[in-house]
Amino acid sequence: MDVSSYVIAPPARAFLPVTGTSQTFPVRRIYCVGRNYVAHVREMGGDESRDPPIFFQKPADSIVQDGSTISYPPMTSNYHYELELVVAIKEAGRNIPVANALEHIYGYGIGLDMTRRDIQMDLGKSGLPWEAGKAFDHSCPCGPIHPVEQVGHISEGSIRLTVDGEVKQDSNLGLMIWKVPEIIANLSKYFTLQPGDIILTGTPAGVGPVVPRNELVGTIDKLGTLRVQISDSETSQRQ
Ligand code: MN
Numbered sequence: 001m002d003v004s005s006y007v008i009a010p011p012a013r014a015f016l017p018v019t020g021t022s023q024t025f026p027v028r029r030i031y032c033v034g035r036n037y038v039a040h041v042r043e044m045g046g047d048e049s050r051d052p053p054i055f056f057q058k059p060a061d062s063i064v065q066d067g068s069t070i071s072y073p074p075m076t077s078n079y080h081y082e083l084e085l086v087v088a089i090k091e092a093g094r095n096i097p098v099a100n101a102l103e104h105i106y107g108y109g110i111g112l113d114m115t116r117r118d119i120q121m122d123l124g125k126s127g128l129p130w131e132a133g134k135a136f137d138h139s140c141p142c143g144p145i146h147p148v149e150q151v152g153h154i155s156e157g158s159i160r161l162t163v164d165g166e167v168k169q170d171s172n173l174g175l176m177i178w179k180v181p182e183i184i185a186n187l188s189k190y191f192t193l194q195p196g197d198i199i200l201t202g203t204p205a206g207v208g209p210v211v212p213r214n215e216l217v218g219t220i221d222k223l224g225t226l227r228v229q230i231s232d233s234e235t236s237q238r239q
Helices: 039-042 096-102 115-123 180-190
Strands: 015-017 025-028 030-036 054-058 063-065 080-081 083-089 105-112 140-142 158-163 166-172 198-200 215-220 225-230
Touching: 015 063, 025 166, 030 215, 083 180, 083 215, 096 105, 096 180, 105 198, 105 215, 105 225, 158 198, 166 215, 180 198
Parallel strands: 030 198, 063 140
Antiparallel strands: 015 025, 030 054, 083 105, 083 198, 105 140, 158 166, 158 215, 215 225
């Protein structure tokens, strides 16, 4: 459709850089997996039963690029980081068998599922949707996507987050309760996956709060680093 046919300027499409090229990965939807590492399930007060994975979404325009400074969000006093492996989808599918799931993956990256924990917990206790705790502006900083041709498929390796140089999360992707192919198989029972979808695959233990001026650095083996700073005022914007 011609741009001049819209009554207002159309919103920009979310994207992520791709390593090794000047082309970018257009982002359609952001799916997130909850409770996918036993030690994190325990720290959140849950048990370690292998319940089916839980899914939620963030809006595509909550993406923040690597190297950005983001503001401390409104309506919270307990703003948390959750470092996660990101899977980028290149091929549509529904009811995808586990054995075929890897064929749908374009590449992998590093993401932060930033969370207004106080809101999430309050809503959860009341049996209400988590949305305001998870799906808010600038809540999804992500690093560049690394194509499978460059890094292969990622199923284990160090996942580590520091805040101002202090190690806060330090685990291994091999400890995921639901592995990436199982996540894709399960998610595609609920939603038809489409090219441009990304999936944040859950966070290991060690989640905690950040405050203005903190610098977060996430690292996953083979996927480089993701660096985000929390600004010292509520007025600064992402890049
Ligand atoms: Mn998460």
